[in-house]
Amino acid sequence: MKKIAVLTSGGDSPGMNAAVRAVVRKALFHDVEVYGVYQGYLGLLTNNIKPMERGTVGDKIQRGGTFLQSARCPEFKDKEVRQKGIDNLNALGIEGLVVVGGDGSYRGAQRLSEEGINTIGIPGTIDNDINGTDFTIGFDTALNTIIDAIDKIRDTASSHERTFIIEVMGRDAGDLALWSALAGGAETVLVPEHKKDIKEVADKIQQGIERGKKHSIIVVAEGVMSGDECAEQLKKYINVDTRVSVLGHMQRGGSPSGVDRVLASRLGAYAVELLMEGESGLAVGIQNNKLTKTKFEDIFSSQHVLDERMFRLTNELSI
Ligand SMILES: Nc1ncnc2c1ncn2[C@@H]1O[C@H](COP(=O)(O)OP(=O)(O)OP(=O)(O)O)[C@@H](O)[C@H]1O
Ligand SMILES: O=P(O)(O)OC[C@H]1O[C@](O)(CO)[C@@H](O)[C@@H]1O
Ligand SMILES: [Mg+2]
Numbered sequence: 001m002k003k004i005a006v007l008t009s010g011g012d013s014p015g016m017n018a019a020v021r022a023v024v025r026k027a028l029f030h031d032v033e034v035y036g037v038y039q040g041y042l043g044l045l046t047n048n049i050k051p052m053e054r055g056t057v058g059d060k061i062q063r064g065g066t067f068l069q070s071a072r073c074p075e076f077k078d079k080e081v082r083q084k085g086i087d088n089l090n091a092l093g094i095e096g097l098v099v100v101g102g103d104g105s106y107r108g109a110q111r112l113s114e115e116g117i118n119t120i121g122i123p124g125t126i127d128n129d130i131n132g133t134d135f136t137i138g139f140d141t142a143l144n145t146i147i148d149a150i151d152k153i154r155d156t157a158s159s160h161e162r163t164f165i166i167e168v169m170g171r172d173a174g175d176l177a178l179w180s181a182l183a184g185g186a187e188t189v190l191v192p193e194h195k196k197d198i199k200e201v202a203d204k205i206q207q208g209i210e211r212g213k214k215h216s217i218i219v220v221a222e223g224v225m226s227g228d229e230c231a232e233q234l235k236k237y238i239n240v241d242t243r244v245s246v247l248g249h250m251q252r253g254g255s256p257s258g259v260d261r262v263l264a265s266r267l268g269a270y271a272v273e274l275l276m277e278g279e280s281g282l283a284v285g286i287q288n289n290k291l292t293k294t295k296f297e298d299i300f301s302s303q304h305v306l307d308e309r310m311f312r313l314t315n316e317l318s319i
Pocket of ligand 1: 101127
């Protein structure tokens, strides 16, 4: 393998730059040429592909976002459209591709691998919703951003004896909501994986007030309902002063944590090693602190599941 390329795709996540840096530096270390594809799969189609040197990824490890930029490119699901991207890679003599992204990006990577480009996925999403890895790059940073917000909101919630509803990201996956609720000491967490009766939530808050609690914090994943809707529903059962905080895209930004930088560096280098060994159609990950590789078909064979023990623990500790 003499030439490879790397791209970032889907929602950006802190640590994507560190992953790209690792891919570039590891490849150059082994005298493999590296290209950067800008704007994810869209850049493959528009031929926005440029050679990268060691210096291209200098001063990037600490930066949030992705300097390669990202895109949602729905037309990439079309085989004929994808062929244009494959032709662009072939024209440059690029034999291997590293895709840093989430589950949707992996679908595209799987197709490319079936259609003749050796492709390896790296899990880069704040959602932590990918099978085959305990953690995705960006989850730890986003989690800490949310915890910081919860801690600050708790101060003002307590001063004013208010119930705060904090809406966090997660359309289908409750990991960010669950982990932040546990770490932030929230009273209740609402995740897409579990239906929860709002009356039960209201009863719990009422019991807390009766025990002398000065504030309550509810973390709701956006996929369950909006923070405003949650407040509306709560009002049907309990008369408390509520406020809603929607954390939004701030959760996706910021300098990556040490954990995310190290994870990104390890996974980026491992992806290059696998390409050099002629591997394709799989994604790298970390399980029990060991680097692992999993075929895309195995990753997609089951749904990502929430840690049920952690879910129960969060409820037990917040009573
Ligand atoms: N079935 C598919 N076939 C080919 N390409 C796909 C497919 N699904 C998604 N993609 C490509 O992957 C891109 C990213 O997917 P998506 O928007 O779902 O984000 P993601 O990678 O899951 O990241 P995140 O969930 O963190 O935002 C899509 O815009 C599209 O270009
Ligand atoms: O930036 P966009 O396209 O609005 O996407 C937001 C979504 O992306 C994610 O951050 C990552 O998939 C989700 O948690 C969120 O719902
Ligand atoms: Mg996704």
